[in-house]
Amino acid sequence: MLSCRDELLLFTKQLVNIESIVNTSGEKEIAQVIHTMISSFPYFIDHPEQLVKSQTVDDEQERYNVLAYVKGTKGTSQKTIILMGHMDTVGIDDYNHLKEYATSPDSLKEHLKSETLSTDIKAHADSEDWMFGRGVLDMKSGLASHLYLLKYYSEHPDELDGNLVFVSECDEEDGSRGILSSLEQLSAWKQEQQFDYIAAINADFVSPRYEGDQNRYIYKGTTGKLLPSFFITGAETHVGSCFEGLDPNLIAAELTRQINYNPELCNEADGEITVPPVSLKQTDLKPSYTVQTALSAYVYYNFFIYSWSPKDVLIKLKEQAYIAFTQALLTFKERYQTYCQMSGEPFKEVKWEPNVLTYEEMNERLLDEHGTKYQNHMELFKSELLLDETLDTRMYAARVVEEAWKWMKNQSPTIILFYSSLYSPRVQLTGENENERHLMEALDHAVNQVQPYYPHPIVVRNFFPYISDMSFVALSDDDTGIKAVADNNPGWGTKHYVDYEKIRELNVPVINIGPYGYDAHKKYERMELTYSLEIVPNITNYLIKRLIN
Template sequence: MLQCREDVLALTKQLVNIESIVNTDGEKIIAKSLFTLISSFPYFAAHPSHVRMEQTRNDTNERYNVLAFVKGTKGKSNRTIILMGHMDTVGIDDFNQLKDFACSPDELMEALKSEDLPRSARDHLQSGEWLFGRGILDMKSGVASNLYLLKYYSQHPDKLDGNIVFLAECDEEDGSNGVLSALKMFQSWKEEHGFDYVGAINADFVSPRYEGDTNRYIYKGTVGKLLPSFFITGAETHVGSCFEGLDPNFIAAELTKQIDYNPELCNEANGETTVPPVSLKQTDLKPSYTVQTALAAYVYYNFFIHSWTPKDVLIKLKEQASIAFDHALASFDERYRKYCERSGEPYRNIPWRSRVYTFEAMEQTLIKENGNAYVNHMASFKQILMQDPELDTRMFAARVVEEAWKWMADKSPAIILFYSSLYSPRIELTGKTDKEQALIHALEQAVEQVQPEYPHPIVTRNFFPYISDMSFVALSDDEEGIRAVSDNNPGWGTKHFVEYSDIRNLNVPVINIGPYGVDAHKKLERMEMAYSLDIVPNITNLVIQGLLQG
């Protein structure tokens, strides 16, 4: 066992002390600090080309990744392992009056002693075995573990029969521009140095899966994440004549009722099941108050997948949207009939029917009907939208669909289904390739060797359950699945673009061995030191050794 606790603890605090909130200058500051630190190690002073600070590509923010590698001298193998983790954090506004201490663990913990804390947090604070602070769990202690191993092997390249590549990426908490840009450097180093990437180890945090869960988890592969979105049109009317129109918010409410928490939309694979979708935004698109009902509404949902493709999700959600539309119309009709009975007004059959389109289908129809006039207009419209830096990818997509809808000949109520944000691909690690088998075997051996040194069970599962940059080092989807993303994202090629071919070119099996703690992204974010500072670096190191012996 490596005696690494104090070194990893010092590195963790050093990283946490640098406020590096995503989409702020803090991302630049921490990258420059980390680059300077790594460059000061004797190995990198002697090999300065082995450490790089690389600006992200096609990014609206100036920020950087830090990459480094150590070439082993124990043998002549080109087998190479990637150690990866992100430097950015979420914000600190939730710390309120303790905001000044959020990135200073020792001061924060002293201040927390006078706070009214939940019992578990109070026990952890008093135990001396937990460390509090923004980013300490998600995931600077994980980066510190990888950094320790980089330094260790830079001092002992003779113990390395192969190579290790270190990546500290920015922008994991928002758009994953960091890891997507790093793919270019991985490819460049592969061509220049002959690296044969055999595995990647991410160091993102792990937490209990339920109250009372004492397991510490290691994950093979990761959940995929989509943001299916719905543009919903109604039939506008004055609120004094409400039954003469159809409120799109009424349809949106029925859609959310149909999709939110729906177990039919949980994806089971390899004995594990995703949580169901849940709404992340529901709004109409009226710019201001009027006594007219809205013309359109906009909703989008988080959607996790294990084995389904983005195309599968579109098919399933189109069906769910049709069900919701039918329910909305049936409910409208029932209420309209009852109103007519009470008011004495004559009942008339409602004129609408359920209509659900994917964006791809709608656009194909509009191109067929309008040709270059539509294509050129939409291209110009997107360029105008691009001039608004405040418009995020999700609202950008909604505005594109809203503009395209104006070209539809039949403007009766409808639902348009599309994707409006980054697709974080699912990764299934099943042993289907030699590299996957080798990584799984190395992990199993490492856990078996370390378990006696730690009192809680270390358990391996198949899918990391949170969004992470693991998604961007391998692809389980085929080309058809990826096309479903690009063809149904209205901002594709302008506001949003991912070179999934770069991911497919790397296509390295990935696991997650990360620090253990609770309350990530919350004021009381904290990590258990014994597992995070002792066990994580040692399991990671044993996996490195096991893989490079293969």
């Protein structure tokens, strides 16, 4: 077992002290600090060309990744392991009056002791084995573990029959531009150095999965994350004649009732199951108050997948949208009939029928009907829309659908289903190829070696349950699944683009061995020192030795 706690604690505090909130200059600062730290290691003084600080591409922010590699001298193997982790954090506004201490773990802990805390949090605040602060758990202690191992093997390359690559990426908490930009450097090293990438190890945080859970988890592969979105048109009317039109908010509400928390939309794979989708936004698109009902509404949902493809999800959600639309019209009709009975007004048969299209279906129909006139108009519209810096990728996509809808000959109420944000691909380790089998066997061996030194169970599961940059070093989807993402994202190629083929070229099996704690992204974010600073680096080290020694 490596005796690494003290040095790793120092590294962790150094990283946490830097306020590296995503989409701020702090990302640039922490990259420079990490680059300076690594450049001071004797190995990199002798091999400066093996350390790179590279700026992200196609990014409105100036920020950088830091990559480095150590070449082993024990043998001639070119087997290479990637140690990856992100250096950005979420914001600190939730710390309120303690905001100035959010990145100073020792000071924060002292101030927390005077707060009114729950029993569990107070016990951790009083313990010498817990550290509080923004980024201590997510995931600077994990990054520090990789930094320590890079330093260790730079001092002991003779223990390495292969190579170790360190990747510290930015922008994980937003658009993953860091890891996506890093693919270029990883690909270049693969060609120049003949690296044979056999495994990637991420060090993002792990937490209890339920109250009272004592397990410390390691994950093979990761969940995929989609943002299915729905543009909903109604039939506008004056509110004084409300039954003469159809409010799209009624359909939106029914859609959310149908999709939100629906267990039918949980994806099971390898004995594990995703959480169901949940709404992240629901609004109409009226620019201001009027007494006219809204022309359209917009909703989108978080959607996790383990084995379904993006195309599978479109098929399933189109079915759900039909169910919701049908129910909304039934509710409308029943309430209209009841109102007519109460008021004595004559009832008119409801004329609308459920209509659901994917963006791809609508776009193809409009190209068939209008040809290059429509195509040229939309290209110009999208390019001009890029000038509106207030629009994120999600609202940009909605505005593109809204504009395209104007070209539809049939303007009856409709739901348009599309994707409006980044697809973080699922990664499923099946053991079907040699690298996956070796990684899974080596992981079991590493856990067995370290478990006797730690009192709580270390449990291996199949899918990291949160969004992470693990999604961008391997790809389980086939071309059809990826095509569904591109063809159904209205911002594809303008506001948003991902070169998924770059991921497929790398395609290295990935696992997560990360620090343990509670409340990531929250005020009481904290991590357990013993597991995070002793057990995590040693499991990772045993895994390295097993795979390339």
